[in-house]
Structure formats: structure tokens, C-alpha cells
Amino acid sequence: MDKYEHERDGQYDFYRVFLPRVDSTRSVEELLGDNNDGVLNGNLIEFKLHVSDLGAVLFQCIKYLSALRIKGKSVPANILIVDVNASTIWLYRSAHYLIEIEKPYCGGASKNNAGFIGGNAEEIVHYDDPLGAERVVSLLRESNFTKIHIDENCIVGWAERFYREVPTARKEDFLGDDTGKHITIGEIRKPTRFARYIYPYTTQTNVKFHYLMDKLNDTLQKKNLGAFYTPDLYAEKSLELVRAAIARVPTGNDYIILDRCAGTGNLEVRLTDEELSHTVVSTIEYYEYKVLQELLGSKVRHIIPPVETAETFRAGLVAGSDALSKEFVENPVIKQYLDDPECTIILFENPPFAETTSLEHQKRGAGALSSAWKRSYVCEEMRKEVKGTACNDLGNAFIWSGFKYYLRQPTDSYIVYSPVKYWKAQHLIDREFLGGFAFNRRHFHTNLDACIMCAWWGNEAKQNEEIVLKGYDILPNGILAEAVVLPVKKVHELFSTKYYDKTSFAHAEENGILTGLNGLEADGSVKRRIKPLFSNEMIGYLVADSVGFDNPDAKSSLLVAGRYNGNGFFLRKDNYLEKLPMFCASRYITYNRAWTERGRIMKSADGAEKFFADVASGTLSQFLLKCLLFTCMEMQNHMRTFTGSDGRFYRNELCLDTTNGETIASRDLKNLALNEHEKVILRQWGRVFSWAKKTEKYDSSLTYGAYQIYAELDTFYKDERTGDIVYDNVELHTALAGLKALVKEYYNAEIVPVLFEYEFLK
Template sequence: MSTTERSSYYYSDEVDGQIDFFKEFGIDPDIALIQNTDGVHRGNLLEFKVSIGDVNKVLFQAIKYLSRLRVRGHNVPANILLVDLNKQTIYKFASADYFDEIHQIYTTSASRSVQGFRAKSNPMVIQDYFGAGAGQVAAVLKENDFIPIEITEDCVVAWAERYYREVPGSNKESFLANDPKKGSLGELKAPKHFKGLILPYKGDDYEAFAHILDRLNDKLKKIELGAFYTPKTYVLKSHELLRKAIARVPAGNDYVIVDRCAGSGNLIEGLTDEELSHVIVNTYEQFEYLELAREYGDRVRAVIPPTYKAGDPALGVLLNGDALSDRFVLGLLAADGSRVPNEIHKHVDNPDCTVILFENPPYADAAGVESNVSGKKKAFGWQASWVKAQMAAEPAISRNGTKPLRDLTNLFIWSAFKYYLRQPTDSYVVFSPSKYFKSQGLINRKFIDGFLFNRKRFHATKDAGVSCILWANELEVGRTVYPLRAFDINPKTEQLVPGAVQKNFAIGVGNVRAGADGLPVVDVKTTTSVVSKLFDTRKFPDDEEGIHCETNGRESDDSRKAIATAVYNDNILGYLRAYGNSFENIDLYSQLTRCTAYNGNGFHLRRDNYLTKLPLFAMARIPSEGRYWIRGVVNRNADNGDNFSHDKEFLKACLIFTGLAYHNKCLSFTGSDGREYRNELCFDTDTQASKDLVAMTLTTQESALMDQWGRVLDLARQTANYDPSKTYGTFQIEDELNTFHYELVGRKKIKVYDYPVLNGEVKALRKQTTEYHAAAVAPFLWKYELLK
């Protein structure tokens, strides 16, 4: 495009002008387009408008973007360039003039609430930037200066995590160290890596960051130590259980409240001075110890360890604070071989003192740690801890296999009852995922009361259930149901909400019922048998070697290393992979393909009994994403065997759902072995599923659903790619026949479906199938306790 053409070009869309600008001045959009800005190029923030009628308004919008960059740990450019596309004019401002504004938090979008702002100085104006002013613009775009910003509580986490990513071997101490008597100052006090990007922190301590210290761990420590923050709203609710535990203290007894993993102490925030006088807290990290000592040292009975000097500076941890070590549990080994107990055991050994443990133990899975350490950093070693070795030697634990030993949380829970709780009036109030009592059999103590909280409010990435339970140190055998009162937190108001914030939460559905007060209660039920108990493991004399399928239903190539033997038989209709019992990674652990899945953990569906096995597919399609009362709380299981196989209506519902479900990846195709593999688990002509459905009586909802399927199939047969030799299910229709292409509309690529009527009917079918599962399948999954 010539200069003349550019000067006369009229932009109706700022994206078009932005693309021209980027091309002209060699700006890579993949690098420049960050954090929803119009572009950051070297030391310049770019803000494009088709036309700028109010420079102040657009400037304030740009300042909001600079605030966002600061909060999210990005360099803050020194220049603000406001680009008027149709006037080909740039207004240049200095970011430093708006230092205070950049250090504020803006809760509305950048383009909202910008009226009334006034610039502090006149901008540099560059006109005709594609022509006479091009050289001046090119020079500005070469500038690579940034303004140093202050680290505040709203951005410290983002800058800390950036520091850990970019500086090999860095840790919390190298970021926060603030005492020159103890060594070099940390990055916050004396910036080196961020020199010129952040200002040295002026405070004598980090009191402003106290409530978020738990979030300042680097990525490895977060995984290994299992650090996550307990929301204050949940903390205050858990105090109800703690006070019930205090009420159990016998008259005349002293009592202690012990938290072996206190972090920066947010679990005890909100306790009365009297309650705090009974508290003993411990932490494994040096900086958290300093916070505990500063905030609670003169208010609690003890902070352990009594000194932070006995530690490992390279890791920023305290040897005296390692609650899983023998020195912590048994006492410090003296020169004469005796043990010197810490403050906790002085009370544990006193029969006139009641012990209450109140903890949110660190949560980490061994697999997560191992996959993230990879030999690059020194591990904290909880997997080789003394407590874990003692726990592994327990016969009751070893009978349950290694799974209970894989969770760091479990080491704290097991050791609580093993080494600290001695009398029936002792108690334990503990936050944890429910599997330790639900499926791992880790505890046989008396349940008194409990809550179910949403783990997402603990800065986790997904909604999942976290139990908070008051246990009495009394034996209780035979309990199979644990009623937990469910509470969520509204993230906008931080208020406690009975049940869940989500609109799809309902009392009386699934595992949720109304308590005596009318508020929602989630019944967490124990499980003992995994789904594989219901697998069909038969082998037939005429079974032959077959082929493997990928998770998308297509044949695996020779490079794929298979862990399951591929089997072919005319009586095989598919392969159902039903691995695990939770709803984590459900699309990986529950799959239905035409041939043997290369990754195994399933079984072959045979013509003679496949109908009684389809519930194992249907049980995995209960919606769990975003539902904390399901994820981490409900298991798929086989405790009751096939107690459902007599229910013809239920089996019919599972057949209809399976035949129409998008997640049914059975395909019709020609295999590399020369065989024609036909999808028999769909409702195309003359399939096994169609033949069996003909003999069944359909409800009104089912008839409407099958009519909808008929419309989809009729439209699919009219597409160019339709192959009459194949039988089609929903997935194959969407994957092969409901085709689309991209069209250029202006400068944007738009997806355009080749068969919009088919596409609309397919979407309607998926919605109706989901509704059918909720109405006709799910209630029976709960009834027969395939889900509990």
C-alpha cells in the first residue's frame, strides 16, 4: 500500500489499522499482544482507536493497562502511545507522570469509567506516521525504557513468581531477605534481576504481606509443601468446630490447641485472647516463623521452633519445624541418647491436659512432586520422612496398598492420632480432601460434626470439595455416611453461602439433601470397591489378534506403545475404559472406543451382556466440572456389585444415552488388518443397539430424543462426505460430516459451517442428550450407589 493510499485510507475497524501499523513498523503481534492490551513493544504501550475524540479518556484507559501490567508482574513501559488511526496521529505521554495512578487497582474494564480524567501535561504529537512522521515513530518504537514500580501487596505474588521462573535456584529467602546482618539482601530490598523495573522495598519488615506469605512460595515448594491459603471466611466457620472441641474438655483440665503446619497463622486469626493463650503453632519455613513470632509470639502459649537458626538456608526451612521428623515427634536427640521433647509433648505427656489439634495440613501427591522435581532442585524429602516410614510399617495401612502413603495430608492425619491424641476427650479439627476417610480407611474415630468447603476458594484452580471435620479420639466402627454441611464463598462479596454459588446446585439432587435446619447437607459415603470389579474379563476361544484405538476412536499407529492386548471377535462391540474412581481427568479415565484402547484399564463389550455394562460408561458423564460437592467428594464404585442389572428401564436409559453421547468414540472404519469395523453402539441402520432398542418401549422424552436423532441422521446422509457403507454415531457425524471452513470477513477469519441446518440439529441433540442423562440416568446411578 503506497503512502498516498494510506493517507486516504479510512478504517472502520481498529484491528485493521492495528495490523497495518504492526506491519509497517515490524512489530510482532505474537509478542506485543499481552494482557489484553493493544500492544506492548519494547518500552512503549500502544493504544489504538479508529478516532480519538477525547485524548484524556483514552489516556486513562492506557493507564489502567499499565496498572494491569504492574499487578501481573510485567515491565511497565515508559512511553504511552495513543494512536488515532484515521488521522494517522500519535499522542505520546510519559508513564512516569502517572506513577500514582499506575499504582492503583482498577476493578472495571479499561474502557469503562474513564470520564473526567485530565492529563498532567501536553503530549508529544506525531502526525502522518505512515509518511513524514514515520522516521520519528520508528525512533520512538526503538526506545526500551521502563518505569520502576513499587512492590505492594497487590502485585508481590506475581513479581515473586516471575522471579522464581527467571532466576535459576532462587527461593523465597533470596526474594525477601531483609536483614543485612544475616547475609545478602533479597531482590525486594536490593533489586538485581529487576534493577530498573522495581524500586527497593522501603519497609523494615513485610507486615503488609503477612496475610499472603503462604502464596509467596516458589512453584516447587508449593507442590512439595502443599501450601495453600485458607480463606478467612472458612477459618471463622471452622472455629465453630474448634469451640465444640473446647467444650469437650473435662472440667478442671488444661488444654492446648496445636497446629503443626500453621504457615503464617491464618487458622488462628479471629480466636479470642483466652483461646490464643492455649495455642501452640509450628511452621517449616523461616519467614513464616518470623511472622508467627512477630504476630503471635506474645499471645500464644508457644511458637515452635524456639529459634530459626537450626535450619537449611538453601531451602529456607527449619529443621525444628519439620513435623514429619523424628526430632519433632520424639524430641531432639541429646548427646546421651535421650530425647528432649518440644513444647507440644510436654502437654501430651500431661494427663491433666486435653489435646486439640486444629490443622489444615499441606496437600500434595507424590506423583506431582516427582514429576516436578526431575533432579533440577533439591527435594524437601517428605516422601523419605520418618513419619512416612512409621506409617508404612503399620499393618492396617499396608493392607490398603500404597495409596494412603502418596498424600502428604495423610501423614499429618495418621500421625495426629498415633502420637498426639491419647484420651477420649482429645479432638482433631482438620481440613482435608475426604478420601482419607471415604475410601482409604485411614481413620476409625468418632465423627462429631463437619463442613464441606470449596477448595477453589483456597486459591486452587478448580472447584473441589474440602472437608473440615471434628473428630473425637474415640473408636467408631461401622459408620458409612458422613453428613457435611456445605458452604461456598461468594468471590465477589467474600460472604459465606450455604450450598454453592453455582446456579445448578440443588437440594434433593444426588448427594445433597436438606438438613434439620433446611440448609444443604452433602452425604459423603465410604467406598471400598473400584469400578474394575464389574469388568467383563472373559476370554473366548475364538478371540483373535486385533488392533488398538486412540482416545479419539481412530486406529493407533505402530509407534504407539500399547499396554493392553488387542483382541478381535465378532461378538466384541467396543472397548470401555473405566479407570479410577474419582472425577479428576474424567475424559482421560473414561472412554468408549470400537477397538481395544492402547492404554488399557478397561474391558471388551460383548454382544451377550453389553447392556449390563453400559452403566459404567454412563456413570462417568455426571457433570463434575465446577461442582465442588461432586469433585473430590463422589466416587464411581462397585460396592454393590451389579445390583442394577435387573432394572430394564435403567439399562434402556443407559443404552439410549450411550448410543447418542458425543463421548462415545466408537467409529466405523477399515482397519490396517483389513477388517471392516462397524459402529454397533449407535442408532444407525441395523446396528446391535438399534435392534435392541426396537424391542423396548420408549417414554415420551425418549421418543422425542430419537426423533431428534432421526433428523440429525437424515441431514448427515445428505452431506458430501457421507459413506453409506458406514454406520454413524454422534461423534463421527460431528467429526467427519458436520464440516466447516473459514472465510475472510474483513481481516478476520470466521468459521462457517457447510451445513448450518445439520450443525443446529447436532447442537440440539447434544443438549437434549445431556438433559436426558440428568432425568433418566443420573437418579438411578445414585439409587444403585454406582455413585456415592
């Protein structure tokens, strides 16, 4: 009879027996990373209840090793296939399978493995006797690795590992070669740290990695350069705009296509030789510059600087090519064309993207260096003419300076990649829009679905309220999807200027409490930006901050007391209903995750006049109650009931738990003429609440909203054996999941259309 029915049990027993003899500091959980059965020292171990086809299991292991190489992890020299019921191990050496390991594989490693023909195992060990067991111990103690070759598939993984392990390393320490004037031989060419794991990369230059050079930047460069390369399909599509711009060149004129931030030249590679003979490129990063030279140097009209000299390399950057410097703005090679009235200028760029206020940027650590560009000549000049947040964005410095210094004639053009915000909300430019595309940001080496505009601007002044883009995603099979039509409307007014409540309370004290984003009282360690006001006229505190949807959960809060870092307003009992559409609007992106929405749709108060009029006339009374119902059910409503450190009892009034009497919401919702959808939601809420009441932690003195139930009563633990999450109250968890699905449907069907109608969403 079999000893084990479950592979996992055999695996745990194996480790429990051998791990203390091999490495008592490691736990079983630690070994089970990377979706394989374990890597221990120089061994990849794969467990089976019964091994029936060694070839198939070996192939599965090869796929695991392939994945390790791609992630920049050392490839163990030994492959141990373990049959837990037969207490038998087959030992293979990975070096014999290097060719297969160095191929990338798609799909699950455990699928489609039959038919693989490997060699015989080097050794078979039966570990149910003492000699066999000792042999297993000695194998598991081996710490040898198979050296792999660096190629396009794995270089990013190894670069990330290198920068992680050597935080002070710069790009040259990893990628450096012996061509050019600046010579540092990098790790890939002369491995020291990775000497046991990789073969030296013998190709002389880095040109093979041209499409990955942004991902190979060291951590510091990543922060500074905002490099997100354009995928080939998008670069090619945008050439349609470039060619339309060339078609406008007046007869007899020369023209140049200028890209001040060309990276390794992705935008230009598909230009014809004739078009390239009009092209001028530059880029700031040294290794990009070298690849750019190699790929396009012989074809373009100019590259800046024209040739590499002993002075070119400057701390990883290229001297003279910082597009934001005065030196570059006055560069004589470009200036000769600007000064020539018979030359048309076509700027064609995907400027670096780094918004210092964005969470993305802050997460990466907005140190002084990462905003050094703010002290550049162009930024200082821009600040003289442009006020406000537009100056926080590196891309805007390129866009502004493009129009300021390079476009001079009516037929000049600027074809530029950037999120629409600079035009839509920041009103950075007021020129004629001649056409444009929207592309999915996910394909620019990021993992975010969002809309990036590639717009063709002319140089004639023109105020547009709306522009229309053709949007293209890239399909999994690597072709452009069908175009979708995407209007983009300008936003003028913010929630905070038109809708935030600024009236003061008749009776307010400053001895209340402040809360954190999770709805509980904030502890003393947080930096307080507002006063802890308390008033009986208050219902809570609402934040619906910022025009866009970056970091939506921090920009959208509903809390029983002031949020420690402010950015919202205290909600009053007497007019809270008309404020709720702001909260509803701020949830848009959570329920509409398509790439076309983020970055294109924003929050606005442009419909305020109509909204206030329709609120006053009562036209919107049912809609406001729908917003209330949504608010009561929405998980981002973080109002909770608790006693504060000020001794006051804070009750969540925007929920439907009436155990302790009516809440403001339950009282007001009586006026909603319920449709079927709403009845279903209320029934589901009833289900949630009845299961909530049965949980151990339920406290009948509290008034619970959906979020407080989720956070305090829908408890779970992690099963140590399986690693799975186990919910203590499955019925409650199920009911909450059902509620979430219903709320999403309701929101999109009944709330969103009106939010657009009144331009809360625009």
C-alpha cells in the same frame, strides 16, 4: 470520508507499515496479547477509529498498564493513543500516572472511563507525512519502562515471572530480607534482573504477604509443600469446631491447640489471646516460619523451633519442623503435653495436599524430590499399618500420624481440613465424627470447584456409614453463602472388583490393535500396558476407572479396541448393556460441576447385589436402554469406525448411524419405549446426521457416532484477520451443540437418579 470503518483494519495497517522498521521478527498477532491493542518495546498502543475524549482513552490505557503490573509484566514508559482515521498519535508518559497505574481495577478496561482528567499529551504526531512517520518509528523503537512498586496486588505475578525466568531460583532469591539468621537479600529488595522495572521493596519483612506466601513459593517448593492456604472466612468458621472441642476439655485440665503445618498462621489468626496462649504452631518453610513468628510468636504458647538460630535455615526449610520426621514426633516441647494426663490435645490443621497419583501433581512433574516425603519416618511407619493408595497422599500422612501420635484421651480432638476421600473411600480412620463443614476448594488459592471437608473427629472408635456436613461457598461479595446440607457416604466396593467383566473370550486373538484416548489407533510410541486382543464377541473397550472424579476424561473411555494403557475391560456383545451404567456414572462430574460434587460424590459398586438381581429380573431393562441412548449421544463415547493397521474394519456399534445396516445399538434401542424427551433427542440426532452427510469429508462407507462427527466432520479454521474460529458447516455445529444440551438434560433427569439409587454414584 473515513479511511477505516473498522478499528482492526486501521490497526493492522499501522503495524504492517511500521513493524518492518521497528522489529521485523514480530508478527501482529504476537502484539495483541493481554487484551489490549499491543505492546511494542516500551510502548502501550491503543487504537481508535476516532479519538473524541483523550482522557477516557488515557484512563483505559492506565487500566491496561495496571493489569500488566499485576501480572508481573514490565510497564511501558510510553502510552501511544492512535486515531487511525486522522493518522494522529498522542504520546503520554506512564510515569506521570504511576499512582493510578498502581491501583487494581475491576471490570472491562474500556468501560466507565469518561471524566478522567489527565494532563496534556507530551507530543502530538501526525504520521501521514514523512517526518511524522519517522518520529513514530523512533518512538516505537524506544524501550523504556516505568518502575513500579511491589505490593500485595502484584507480588505473585512478579514472583511467577521471576521463577519462570530463573528456573533454578529459590524463594530466598526472590523474597529474602536481612532480618533473622539466614540472610539472602532477594530480588524484590535489591532488584538486579528487574532493576529496570521495579523499585526496591523497602518494608523490612514479608509479613504483608502472609496470606500469599503459598503462592510465592518457588516451583520446587510448590511441588513439595502442597501449600494451599485457608481463606479467612473458612478459618474463622472452623473455629466453631475448635471452640466446641475446647468445651469438651475436662474441668481442671490444661489443653493445647496444635497445628504442625501452620504456614503463616491463617487458621490461628482469629483465635482469642486466651486461646492463642494454648496454641502450639510449627511450619516447615523458612519464610512462612518467619512470618509466623512475627504474626503470632509473641502470643502463642510455643512455636517450633522456639527461636531462630544459625542452624534454622536448611535449604529453604526450617530445621526441626518437618512434622513427618522422627525428630518432630519426639519433639520434647510437644511431648511434655502428650505425657501429661491432665492435658487435652486439640489438633487443628490444614495439612499440605499432594496426591502423587493425581494428574494435578503429575502435571507439575512428580520428580523424586516432590515425593521425598514418602521416605519420611511417619510415612514409613504408616506403610506398616496402612495398605494401598492411602499412602500416596501427603495429607494422609498428617491425618494418620495425628491420630497415631497425638490423640490419646477420649476428649482429645482432631479438626482437619482435607478432601473426604481419606474417610469415604480409603477408610483411613474409624473415629467418632463430631461435626464438620464442607468448603469450596476454589477459595484455597486454586481454580478448582471441589469439596474440602473440615471435620471434627473425636478419639473414640466408631464406624459411620454416613456423615453430614454443612457446606459453605464464599459469595462474590466476600461473605459466606447460606449453608447447604451435604451427606457423605462411605464407599466399599470398586467398579473394577464387582462390575468389570473378567470372563475370557471363547475365541480371541492377540493380533488386534490398541487405541488412544481419542478413539483412533494408538501409534507405536505409546507404552502398551495390555494385549491387543481381538474377538468377534467384542464390541469395544470400556474404562470407568478410579473411585473419584479427578481427571474424568482420562478415567472414562469407550473405544472400539483396547486402550493402550488399560485400566478397563473388553466389552462383550452379549452383556454390554449391563456394563453401560459404569460409563454413565463416570460422566457425572462433567454434567454436575457444582463445588459440592467433586471430591464428595464418588463411584461405587456397593449396590452390585441389588443391581444384578434387578438386571436378572428385568426390572432395569428400560433403564439400561436409556443408558444406551445416552451412550450413543455422549461425546466421551470415543468409538470410531476405521480400518486398523491389522487390516480389520472396526465398526462403531454403539451409535445410531444405520447407513450400512443396523448397529447393535440401533437394534437394541427398538426395545426402548420412547418418552417425549427421547423422541426429541432422536430427532436432534437425525438433524446432526443429515448435516453431517452433507459435509465434504463425509464418507458413506463409515458408521458415525456423535463423537466421530464432531472430531472429523465439524471442521473449522481460524480467521487470520479477526482471530475468530469459523466453522465450515455452521448448521452441523449448531445441531451438535443442541444435541449436547439435550443430552445433559436427559442424563441428569433420567439417568443420574437411578445411578444414585443403585449406588453407582454415592
